[in-house]
Amino acid sequence: MINMFEVNETNKMIEQENLDVRTITMGISLLDCADSDLSEVNRKIYEKITRLAKNLVSTGAEIEMEYGIPIVNKRISITPIALVGAAACKTSEDYVTIAKTLDKAAKEVGVNFIGGYSALVSKGMTESDLLLIKSIPQALATTERVCSSVNVGSTKCGINMDAVKLLGEIVLETAEMTKERDSLGCAKLVVFCNAPDDNPFMAGAFHGVTEAECILNIGVSGPGVVKTALEKVRGENFEVLCETIKKTAFKVTRVGQLVAQEASRRLGIPFGIIDLSLAPTPAIGDSVAGILEEIGLEYAGAPGTTAALALLNDQVKKGGVMASSYVGGLSGAFIPVSEDQGMIDAVQAGALTLEKLEAMTCVCSVGLDMIAIPGDTKASTISGIMADEMAIGMINQKTTAVRLIPVIGKTVGEIVEFGGLLGYAPIMPVNQFSCEAFVNRGGRIPAPIHSFKN
Amino acid sequence: MKKTIITVIGKDTVGIIAKVCTYLAENNINILDISQTIVQDYFNMMMIVDMNESPKPFGEVSKELDQIGEEIGVKIKCQHEDIFNKMHRI
Numbered sequence: 001m002i003n004m005f006e007v008n009e010t011n012k013m014i015e016q017e018n019l020d021v022r023t024i025t026m027g028i029s030l031l032d033c034a035d036s037d038l039s040e041v042n043r044k045i046y047e048k049i050t051r052l053a054k055n056l057v058s059t060g061a062e063i064e065m066e067y068g069i070p071i072v073n074k075r076i077s078i079t080p081i082a083l084v085g086a087a088a089c090k091t092s093e094d095y096v097t098i099a100k101t102l103d104k105a106a107k108e109v110g111v112n113f114i115g116g117y118s119a120l121v122s123k124g125m126t127e128s129d130l131l132l133i134k135s136i137p138q139a140l141a142t143t144e145r146v147c148s149s150v151n152v153g154s155t156k157c158g159i160n161m162d163a164v165k166l167l168g169e170i171v172l173e174t175a176e177m178t179k180e181r182d183s184l185g186c187a188k189l190v191v192f193c194n195a196p197d198d199n200p201f202m203a204g205a206f207h208g209v210t211e212a213e214c215i216l217n218i219g220v221s222g223p224g225v226v227k228t229a230l231e232k233v234r235g236e237n238f239e240v241l242c243e244t245i246k247k248t249a250f251k252v253t254r255v256g257q258l259v260a261q262e263a264s265r266r267l268g269i270p271f272g273i274i275d276l277s278l279a280p281t282p283a284i285g286d287s288v289a290g291i292l293e294e295i296g297l298e299y300a301g302a303p304g305t306t307a308a309l310a311l312l313n314d315q316v317k318k319g320g321v322m323a324s325s326y327v328g329g330l331s332g333a334f335i336p337v338s339e340d341q342g343m344i345d346a347v348q349a350g351a352l353t354l355e356k357l358e359a360m361t362c363v364c365s366v367g368l369d370m371i372a373i374p375g376d377t378k379a380s381t382i383s384g385i386m387a388d389e390m391a392i393g394m395i396n397q398k399t400t401a402v403r404l405i406p407v408i409g410k411t412v413g414e415i416v417e418f419g420g421l422l423g424y425a426p427i428m429p430v431n432q433f434s435c436e437a438f439v440n441r442g443g444r445i446p447a448p449i450h451s452f453k454n
Numbered sequence: 455m456k457k458t459i460i461t462v463i464g465k466d467t468v469g470i471i472a473k474v475c476t477y478l479a480e481n482n483i484n485i486l487d488i489s490q491t492i493v494q495d496y497f498n499m500m501m502i503v504d505m506n507e508s509p510k511p512f513g514e515v516s517k518e519l520d521q522i523g524e525e526i527g528v529k530i531k532c533q534h535e536d537i538f539n540k541m542h543r544i
Contacts, residue, residue: 002535004489004500006542007459011531066512068533251541258540 010251014069017224018286019252021259022279023073025200026056027207027215027272030079030116038088042101045084049076049105049114052214052269057110059266063259071259072281072421076106077205077217078116086128092135099139099146106145113188115147115205120195123157123444133163136170140185141177147203153193153390155397159445164390167191168383168439172406175375179408182416186405187370191386193393193400198273199329204366204401215272216264217329220256221279222248224286226316230294241295242315249276249319257324275329276320277365278312280340282423288312288333289342300335300343301352309333310363330399332365338418338425339370347426354385354428362392367401372416372425375408382406384435395448457486457535458505458512460519464528466497473526474501474519481515482507497528502535 013019033044053076060074078084081098089095099117106114117139119129136148150167153159171186178185190204197208200217207215229248233240256274264271280288289300295308313333321327335357337343346352354371361367367389373382386402393400407416410427417424462474471490478485483503490499508515516532523530 001487001502002459002538002542004491004498007461007500007538008498010538010541011461062513065516066534067537068531069537254540255537258536262536 011068013222013225017222017228018281018283019222019225019255020070020072021218021256022221022277023075023200023219024056024060024071024259024263025075025077025205025217025219026053026269027077027198027211027217028052028079029207029211029213030084031209034084034087036087038094038097041085041088042097045098046101046105049078049102050108053109053111055267059263062266063262067258069255069259073112075111075200075202075205076109076114077200077207078102078114079207079209080116080118080120082119082126082129082132083209085132086126089128089131092131092138095132095135096139096142099135099143102146103143111145113145113147113202115149115202116207117146117148118150118206120151121160121163122151122154122193123160125160125163133166133170136189137173137177137185140174140188147188147205149190149192149195149204149206151192151195152386153394155194155394156447156451158447159193159387159390159394161387161439161444162442164383164386165380165439165442167386168379168381171382171404172379175406175408182410182418183375183405183407184418187403187418187422189403191402193390194398196329196399200275201277201279201330203403211272212270214269216260216267216269217272217275218256218260218263219275219277219279219329220252221277222252223278223280223288223291225252226278227285227287227290227294230291238311242311245312245315246319249316250323253320253323271326273326273328274320274324276317276324276327276331277329278316278333280334280336281421282339282341284341287340287342288335289340289346293342299346299349299351301346301356305356306359306363309335309360313364330365334366334369335360335364336370337428338372338423339421340423344423344425347428354430358388358392361389361400362396366399367403369401369403370405370422370425371403372405372407372427373430374411374427375406376411377406377430378436380434380436380439381430383439385430387439397450456506458503459533459535459538460501460503461531462497462499462523462528464497464523466492466495467526470497470526470528471499473522474530477519477522478503481510483515
């Protein structure tokens with residue numbers, strides 16, 4: 001039988017070390033909502049989401065109460081809208097009406113984000129994809145809870161550089177249209193390479209076309225738990241360090257597995273996957289950078305950071321895989337700047353640069369995340385940064401992403417405040433040398449040689 | 455049978471166990487196991503109970519125990535045992 005020591009250990013993780021289930025995300029297929037009549041599409045989408053997700057928030061709250069484990073977010077991911085709206089939307093404004101419908105549905109069922117205002121264009125853009133991408137700035141400026149993502153590359157197809165060029169401009173335009181709120185719109189827009197179909201984490205979640213009608217994906221977290229466990233093995237060798245991370249990841253993931261099974265049973269919706277991620281929040285002690293410091297670095301960004309992050313990421317997966325029946329999504333350590341107090345401190349101390357962050361993204365999920373840059377950064381420079389990140393994903397057969405926030409009217413050294421889980425960030429300097437001629441070439445980068453496995 | 459774990463943590467004082475047990479008895483909740491220690495004046499108790507015969511739903515019991523805890527200055531938590539089994543047993 002369970003003993004007092006074990007009970008206390010679990011409750012200490014929850015109460016003092018910020019152990020939580022970060023998100024229950026309900027994936028809903030909207031493929032059957034396609035229609036040639038726009039108002040019909042909007043009606044069907046609203047009806048389907050509010051019907052299927054009606055009990056999502058209350059069921060989450062019930063599980064929270066009965067097991068004493070906080071479930072921070074309840075969210076929805078949907079089929080990429082560029083597919084659903086293709087037959088009905090003739091202009092970008094048509095797409096914006098769908099964004100507003102999604103926002104309304106999200107508010108009705110009480111979820112804080114709905115992801116999937118997306119297009120998948122790793123090889124080429126259809127007319128519909130193009131219209132949707134062009135509608136993103138207005139969609140994000142006029143809605144509150146809608147999240148957008150665009151997959152512009154993959155290991156199988158290469159990188160769509162036309163889309164990369166366009167998205168540099170779209171990011172800037174989104175920043176401009178939400179400049180009264182410190183360009184917050186860009187926090188809801190992710191550009192991907194190798195985007196997973198079952199990611200439960202925002203802003204990049206969407207319900208891929210390979211998925212079932214309706215599923216539940218769970219994102220677990222717990223950087224604070226890992227850090228506290230590592231405090232007890234200070235000075236020990238790498239074997240001990242890695243074993244400790246693995247065991248802790250196992251325990252954290254088991255809680256996610258339990259919540260997943262319970263939620264699935266109560267809602268009568270199949271369980272999809274658990275995303276084994278260390279997702280930080282701005283709360284003290286809930287930091288991935290804090291783990292890196294505990295491993296032995298003065299600040300995140302110091303020499304050794306990439307190696308420390310690589311081992312952390314790998315051990316989290318090794319521990320987590322056995323704890324869950326299905327693992328998927330992004331699964332890895334997140335290194336967003338604004339959402340992690342330790343990362344913010346590292347930037348302010350001058351220890352962490354954009355280039356070092358780029359190196360770190362080679363060994364963890366997911367990418368350059370929640371990084372504030374000067375508002376006068378050129379669109380081509382943003383595209384160049386995206387292309388670099390997409391190349392890392394394409395060659396290394398992993399997911400990479402870019403969520404940059406060019407803060408209009410602010411520059412290096414200033415602080416931008418997003419509030420809530422999105423946190424705050426010091427604006428980081430960007431390499432000033434031009435990549436315009438490179439970005440302007442147009443076309444696509446061919447698939448890498450190791451994609452030809454047949 | 456689904457079991458529930460009740461934990462009580464706080465500064466030691468007279469009558470903590472009595473208060474909690476009285477409430478459980480009044481609500482037809484059967485105690486299967488109790489362990490209790492005092493670490494540096496801090497009272498630490500864990501109970502395994504069976505709530506199946508209780509007329510009140512889980513949420514209400516949990517809320518009322520929380521209130522009792524507040525009255526006597528301790529923290530009382532009520533959780534399904536699954537969360538501990540899942541985390542500590544393969």
